[in-house]
Amino acid sequence: MQPLILHATIVKHKAALDQLRKGLSNLGLLDEIEKNPDKFKMFFLHEEDISSSYVKGLLKIEEASIGKPQVEMLFNYIEHASKENLAALLAFLTGSRSSIGSFSNGCIKVSVENIQGFFASTCILLFHLPSTITSYEMFESSISAVLKGRKFTTI
Secondary structure, three states, X not given: OHHHHHHHHHXXXXXXXXXXXXXXXXXXXXXXXXXXXXXXHHHHOOOOOOOHHXXXXXXXXXXXXXXXXXXXXXXXXXXXXXXXXXXXXXXXXXXXXXXXXXXXXXXXEEEEEOOOOOEEXXXXXXXXXXXXXXXXXXXXXXXXXXXXXXXXXXX
């Protein structure tokens, strides 16, 4: 089993990586990369930069929910959330903690429903906000409990 795993993860890609390395060396770029790896890091490593505007852009508010206070509370929460909380919210909504760039604008449908708690379907990218929440303090504490708690699941 180990030889199969080794082949699938390393050996299969080694020839292409060796050719890339040789090409960079022929151009004299490999020496520069080795001297200053931090300068070239952005070209070789994917770094996620989550922002409130990115998360808000993913949301599409259902027509019947436009102007409802719960939607305004959601946008307020997103605007003031830390990067960790934004990542947790994305994980709750999409099932993925590394989704920067992989979703299109307006792909997550948001609606306010007569339910008791937050509901997210990661398969069909749907987020229901409970209409029972009437204050921002209640909204913030409830969404924080959902995002930080271990007893909640996503569908």
